[in-house]
Amino acid sequence: MDNSSSESDLIDQIENDEFYKYFLKSGSKSSSVSQALTISEQVKKLGEGIELISRELQKQVLEKHDDLLRQGNHATKLENVLSTMNGHVQNLFANAERLRNQITGPYNALETHTKVLGRLHLASHILRQVNRIQQLSKRLSNTTDPVQKATILHELEQLASDSDLKDIDAVTSELRNIRAQQQKVVKLATGSLSQGIINENVGQTTTALQIFINLGIINNTLQTTIENSLSECRECLKAAFDYNALSTSSKVSKGPGRITLTSSQGFRNKIWIEIEKAFSEEIYQNCKQIKFLQTTVNNLNVQNIDVDIASKFWLKLGQLIQHEIKNSSSAVQQMLEEDYPKLLKCFYEMHEKLKYNEFVFDRQVLDKCENSYLSGSLNRLLDPAQSMFNNEIEVPSHDQIDSLIRIITSELSVALIEDNLSEKICKNVSKSIRMYALKTEQQIETGPEAAQVIAGNANSGQQKNVQYANALYYFQVQIQRMLLNMKDSLPQSGGSIINESLQVLVNLVAAILQPIVDSISSTIETIVVTIHLETDWAKLQVPPNKNTIPCSPYMRELTQFITRVYHTYLSNFNNKEVLSAKCSDVAIRCIELLVRHSSLLRPLSQGGRVRLHSDYLHLEHSLKVICPHLSDLGRPYRLLRSMASLITLTPEEIVASQASESSVPHSTVLLMLFSYAGSELASPHQNTAWSLPKLSVWLDEHPSEADRLDLIAGALQKYENLVRQKNSVNYDPVYPVMSKFLESAVKSLK
Numbered sequence: 001m002d003n004s005s006s007e008s009d010l011i012d013q014i015e016n017d018e019f020y021k022y023f024l025k026s027g028s029k030s031s032s033v034s035q036a037l038t039i040s041e042q043v044k045k046l047g048e049g050i051e052l053i054s055r056e057l058q059k060q061v062l063e064k065h066d067d068l069l070r071q072g073n074h075a076t077k078l079e080n081v082l083s084t085m086n087g088h089v090q091n092l093f094a095n096a097e098r099l100r101n102q103i104t105g106p107y108n109a110l111e112t113h114t115k116v117l118g119r120l121h122l123a124s125h126i127l128r129q130v131n132r133i134q135q136l137s138k139r140l141s142n143t144t145d146p147v148q149k150a151t152i153l154h155e156l157e158q159l160a161s162d163s164d165l166k167d168i169d170a171v172t173s174e175l176r177n178i179r180a181q182q183q184k185v186v187k188l189a190t191g192s193l194s195q196g197i198i199n200e201n202v203g204q205t206t207t208a209l210q211i212f213i214n215l216g217i218i219n220n221t222l223q224t225t226i227e228n229s230l231s232e233c234r235e236c237l238k239a240a241f242d243y244n245a246l247s248t249s250s251k252v253s254k255g256p257g258r259i260t261l262t263s264s265q266g267f268r269n270k271i272w273i274e275i276e277k278a279f280s281e282e283i284y285q286n287c288k289q290i291k292f293l294q295t296t297v298n299n300l301n302v303q304n305i306d307v308d309i310a311s312k313f314w315l316k317l318g319q320l321i322q323h324e325i326k327n328s329s330s331a332v333q334q335m336l337e338e339d340y341p342k343l344l345k346c347f348y349e350m351h352e353k354l355k356y357n358e359f360v361f362d363r364q365v366l367d368k369c370e371n372s373y374l375s376g377s378l379n380r381l382l383d384p385a386q387s388m389f390n391n392e393i394e395v396p397s398h399d400q401i402d403s404l405i406r407i408i409t410s411e412l413s414v415a416l417i418e419d420n421l422s423e424k425i426c427k428n429v430s431k432s433i434r435m436y437a438l439k440t441e442q443q444i445e446t447g448p449e450a451a452q453v454i455a456g457n458a459n460s461g462q463q464k465n466v467q468y469a470n471a472l473y474y475f476q477v478q479i480q481r482m483l484l485n486m487k488d489s490l491p492q493s494g495g496s497i498i499n500e501s502l503q504v505l506v507n508l509v510a511a512i513l514q515p516i517v518d519s520i521s522s523t524i525e526t527i528v529v530t531i532h533l534e535t536d537w538a539k540l541q542v543p544p545n546k547n548t549i550p551c552s553p554y555m556r557e558l559t560q561f562i563t564r565v566y567h568t569y570l571s572n573f574n575n576k577e578v579l580s581a582k583c584s585d586v587a588i589r590c591i592e593l594l595v596r597h598s599s600l601l602r603p604l605s606q607g608g609r610v611r612l613h614s615d616y617l618h619l620e621h622s623l624k625v626i627c628p629h630l631s632d633l634g635r636p637y638r639l640l641r642s643m644a645s646l647i648t649l650t651p652e653e654i655v656a657s658q659a660s661e662s663s664v665p666h667s668t669v670l671l672m673l674f675s676y677a678g679s680e681l682a683s684p685h686q687n688t689a690w691s692l693p694k695l696s697v698w699l700d701e702h703p704s705e706a707d708r709l710d711l712i713a714g715a716l717q718k719y720e721n722l723v724r725q726k727n728s729v730n731y732d733p734v735y736p737v738m739s740k741f742l743e744s745a746v747k748s749l750k
Helices: 002-016 039-063 065-142 146-160 169-199 202-215 218-241 243-250 265-300 309-327 330-338 340-354 363-387 398-417 419-443 460-485 492-533 553-570 576-600 606-626 635-646 651-657 666-676 692-701 705-725 734-749
Strands: none
Touching: 002 039, 039 065, 169 202, 169 218, 169 265, 202 218, 202 265, 218 265, 218 309, 265 309, 265 330, 265 340, 309 330, 309 363, 330 340, 330 363, 340 363, 340 398, 363 398, 363 419, 398 419, 398 460, 419 460, 419 492, 460 492, 492 553, 492 576, 492 692, 553 576, 553 606, 576 606, 576 635, 576 666, 576 692, 606 635, 635 651, 635 666, 651 666, 651 734, 666 705, 666 734, 705 734
C-alpha cells in the first residue's frame, strides 16, 4: 500500500511540475519549454527527473523481483510450445497435400467417364427420337382416319419440339411433311366443325372436336370459334345501325319543306326492321350455335378443356352490343333511346327463345338506353300532372285527368314486355301521382275559412276544396280501374307500387276533410256541454207515457247541427270511404262526449234520467245521418246503447249489470253513480276545484282506466275523511255501493 502510494506521489510530482509537463505532452516542441530556467538549470532539472525515475524503477524491480522471474519463465515455456505447434502444422500441411493428390486423380478420371457417358446417352436419345419420328411419319402416311392422324401429329409435334433434334437433317425433312399433313388435318377439322355446328350435327361436331383435342389445340379452336361468332354478330349490328347505308337506300327526296330523315317514321321503321332481323336471325343463330357447341363439349367429358364457352361468349356479346350502340350515329342512338322498349323486346325475346341457363339476361347491357328512356318517360308523366295546375283558379277537369290516365296507360302498356321495366315505369307513374297530389296540396285552402261550420253555406274556399278532393278521388278511381284492366299483365310488384302511391291521394282527401271534422267535433262538444246549463234536470217528473218524451233542447240543437253540417259540408265529397271514416270519427267523438257529460250531470231526478234516456235514443237516430251503419262502430255503439239502458236504473241495478262483461268502463259507471249521492259526496272535478271543460280535457289526455279510477278514488277518500272529521257514522247510501264497486274495478285491472 505504501509502495503504490509513493509511486503515485512520484507520478503526481512529475505531471504537476511546470517544467516536466512539457516533456509529457505528445508533439511538444523545445521552444515551448519554460524560458525562466537557463540551459544548465534545465539540464540539471532533467537529470534530477531521470534520477528520480531510475531510483523508482530500481525500487520497483527489487520489490517485484519474484514476479519478474516468473514472467520470464512463462515466456520461455510459451516459446517452446509455439515451436512444437509449428512442427505439427507442417506435418498437417504435408498430409493434406498427399490426400489431395489421392482424390484429384480419381475425380478427373470419373469426370472424363461421365462426359463420355452423357454424350453416349444423348446420342442414344437422339437416335431413339429420330427412330420414333420416322416410325410415326410412316404410320401417318398409311393412316386415313383424321382422328388417328391428329393423335400422331400431336405426338410428332411434341417430339419435334425437342431442342436436341433441331439441327438433324433427317428430322428437318420429316418435319416439312408433318407440317403439311397437320395443315390438311386442321383445315378438314375446321370445316367439319363449322358445318357440324351450323347443322347441329352432334356426330360431326364431336369428331371435329376430338381431332382438335388430339392435336392439343382444342382451347385455341374454341376461342377462335367464339371470336368468329362475335365477328358475325358485330357485322350484322353494324349493318343494322349503319345510318349512312340506310340513308342512301331510303332515297329521300330533297327540296324545301322536306322532313328530316331521322325523324321520319319510314326511316325509323326501316332501322327497326333491320334491328329485329339482326336479333331474331343472325345473332340468335350464332347464340344457338354456341349453345349447341357448349352442350357437345360438356358431353365429351375431357379434362383440360375450357368449359365456359357459352358464358364467355354471352358476356362478350353484351359488351359488343354496348360498344356498337355507343359507336352508332347520334340519330340512331336517339331513336334507340326513344324506342327503348322495342330494343329491349328484341334482346329479351331472343334470350327467352334461347332458354339456356348459361345465357343470363343482363340488363346492364342496355343501361344507357334504359336510363334515357326512363328519364323521358318520367318527363312525359310529370308534365301533364304539373301543367293542369298552371291556372291556379281552375280545378283539374275530368278531361285533363283522363288525358293523364291515357299517358300513364300508354307508358305502362309499352313496358309490359319485361317485368323489371314495368316496375321502373310503375315507379315513374307513382312519382306522377305524387306530383299531382303535391300540386293539389299547394292549391287547397287551409286557413280558418276552410274549417268553419257555423255559416249556413260552405264558403268559396270550402267549395274549392271539395272540388279538389273530388278530382283526387276521380283520379284515384281511374287509376284503380286501369290497374284492374291490366291486372293479368302488370307485375304484382308494379301494381303494389302504384297502389301505395294512391294512398297519398286518399290521405290528401282525408287531410282536406280533417279541419272540417275537427270543427264539427269542437262544435259538438260546445253543444253537449250546454247539458249542464239546463236547470230542470232535478225537477223533471217521470211522464205517464215514456214513448212520447221529447228530447232536451241541447239534443235538439245537436241533431239539427249534425244534419245541417253533413248536408252542407260533407255530403258533396265523392270519396265515400274516406268520408265514412271521418264521419265515424265524428260519431265516436259525439257518443264519447254525451256519455262523459251525462255521467257528470247532477243533481238529476228520475224524470231527468228518463229524458236522458230519450236523448240517447234521439242521438242514435241523428247519428245515422252521418253514419248509416252505426253498429259497425263496434264498442262505441255498444257503449251508446248500454248507457241508454243504464241511465234509468238504480245504483244497485247499475252495479249488478256490470257483473258480466260490459261496454261501459268502470270509471264511467262510478262517475254516473255520483249523481245519486248528496252534495257532500262531491264529484272528482268538484273535489279538485276544476271546471267541467278542464275535467273534459284531463279525461282526453288520460284515457287510461287506472288514471281515471285514481281520480275517483281521491274523491271518495276525501268524502270518507270528511265524514270522520264530523265523527259521523252515517255515510251517503250510495257510498258503500261505490266504494265496493271501486275496489272490484281496481282488482280487475291487475
